[in-house]
Amino acid sequence: MIEAKEHIAKIKTYKPGKPIEEVIRELGLEGEIIKLASNENPLGTSPLAIKAMRQALAESFLYPDDNCFYLKNTLAKKFNVTPEEIIVGNGSVEILPYITLAYLGQKDSAVVSQGAFIWFKIAVDIAGGELIEVPMKNYTHDLKAVAAAIKENTKLVFIANPNNPTGTIVKKDEVEEFFKSIPDHVLVIMDEAYCEYITDLQYPDSFKIYKERDNILILRTFSKIYGLAGARLGYAIANKNIISNLMKLRISFNVNRISQIGGKTALNDYDFIKKSYESNEKGKQYLYDEYNKLGIFFLPTYGNFIFVDFDRDSQLVFEALQQKGIIARTIKEYGFPNALRITIGTEKQNHRLIRTLKEVMQH
Ligand SMILES: Cc1ncc(COP(=O)(O)O)c(C=O)c1O
Structure with missing residues (x-):
């Protein structure tokens, strides 16, 4: 075998949030899939x-x-x-x-x-x-x-x-x-x-x-x-x-x-920046309220995503959400096996996330 340098061989490759196309390929899902896994801007591009x-x-x-x-x-x-x-x-x-x-x-x-x-x-x-x-x-x-x-x-x-x-x-x-x-x-x-x-x-x-x-x-x-x-x-x-x-x-x-x-x-697209900021603030407030009502622990955020702790292996929640067309992000590799990192979406996406989480948590 041709050996790589030792310090290169031991690198653990970064695993990004799953692309929508991959989830469709793997699970054969139909309907709209939303990606809340990589902290992209849910309003799109400027x-x-x-x-x-x-x-x-x-x-x-x-x-x-x-x-x-x-x-x-x-x-x-x-x-x-x-x-x-x-x-x-x-x-x-x-x-x-x-x-x-x-x-x-x-x-x-x-x-x-x-x-x-x-x-x-x-x-x-x-x-x-x-x-x-x-x-x-x-x-x-x-x-x-x-x-x-x-x-x-x-x-x-x-x-x-x-x-x-x-x-x-x-x-x-x-x-x-x-x-x-x-x-x-x-x-x-x-x-x-x-x-x-x-x-x-x-x-x-x-x-x-x-x-x-x-x-x-x-x-x-x-x-x-x-x-x-x-x-x-x-x-x-x-x-x-x-x-x-x-x-x-x-x-x-x-x-x-x-x-x-x-x-x-x-x-210099100040209009888009302002809209994106406002949408994030509004989404943040809505999600805080809903997580509080559901009794789910979360960290108040300064970004466009929320760290949510489910007090159990979050892989199960991740998979259940994915089955229903919502891609979140597990963060085990960061040392948080019970948490997910979930991007703040559009109003519609946030409502769907909470509706789906309620269904998932009942089971
Ligand atoms: C803290 C932090 N730095 C850098 C990046 C990567 O950004 P870029 O898309 O510019 O490579 C991210 C992406 O999620 C991030 O969260």
């Missing part, structure tokens, strides 16, 4: 982005702009940074292994919370670095424990804020304290995939921290509120030196021209 992407389709014979000039410039203007401080990825997860490959040697360590977004661990494994896992406190990152876990060889710390799958956040004061307490040579990745859903004033302003420090990288995505998960588009903002190193690892033309145009347009 209509302005769709229009722009349609126009761009005719230019598919041309390679894209390798440096994403227009998209980077639009982002730079929005965040008051320079294009040299931005890298764009084929989804934000593409950038995670670039960070570990560039900054984590095999003798170095990275600190990740147990129950944090699982791609952090995969990225550490890809580079073959040491993974230091820290227990969470009240289902969220325990920043004091994270700081205490940093060793001399620690190069990276990963924080998802809000965290997936728990939907919890670490707050402004805690984050500012945290940065003061850690060495400057430790790069902190703040993954803010769901930040556009948050208006809470206690949510940290990572750009303020970025203006004061060199050891923060802000990771964001177009997959959530902008509705471009299928177009695969994400970006990171960090100092020029870090970005120039990450750019060296990028495969040429990693971001296709349709997505570049879609992202640039979606960023």
Whole structure:
């Protein structure tokens, strides 16, 4: 047998939420199937982005702009940074292994919370670095424990804020304290995939921290509120030196021209962003009320999904929902065998979810 490198062979492949097509193939279901498994935007894609992407389709014979000039410039203007401080990825997860490959040697360590977004661990494994896992406190990152876990060889710390799958956040004061307490040579990745859903004033302003420090990288995505998960588009903002190193690892033309145009347009589709935010808030409130009435434990969320604990193996609930055409997400691999992560859907989808859960729980 041809052996792969040891640290590559032991990587556990990421299992995403099931696509609708797969469920249809496997279960032969008829009728409308709803996917509440991957925290996509239930309202769809920004209509302005769709229009722009349609126009761009005719230019598919041309390679894209390798440096994403227009998209980077639009982002730079929005965040008051320079294009040299931005890298764009084929989804934000593409950038995670670039960070570990560039900054984590095999003798170095990275600190990740147990129950944090699982791609952090995969990225550490890809580079073959040491993974230091820290227990969470009240289902969220325990920043004091994270700081205490940093060793001399620690190069990276990963924080998802809000965290997936728990939907919890670490707050402004805690984050500012945290940065003061850690060495400057430790790069902190703040993954803010769901930040556009948050208006809470206690949510940290990572750009303020970025203006004061060199050891923060802000990771964001177009997959959530902008509705471009299928177009695969994400970006990171960090100092020029870090970005120039990450750019060296990028495969040429990693971001296709349709997505570049879609992202640039979606960023300024304020009407769609507002509608998506409002729909999420309304859905959240409805689902909180219904889960409370059903006596189901859940975590209040800062994202577009809710962590719901069924107090029994959630695989059974997952399968029963799936049989009835609703795809949720099990999160055993995050250490939560009794919980499901369920995306907040449209009003109609949320009503169907609750109706179906009631039927399922009676049996
Ligand atoms: C915390 C977090 N980061 C990153 C991502 C991945 O985003 P992308 O689609 O940009 O790769 C997700 C997706 O669910 C997420 O929950």
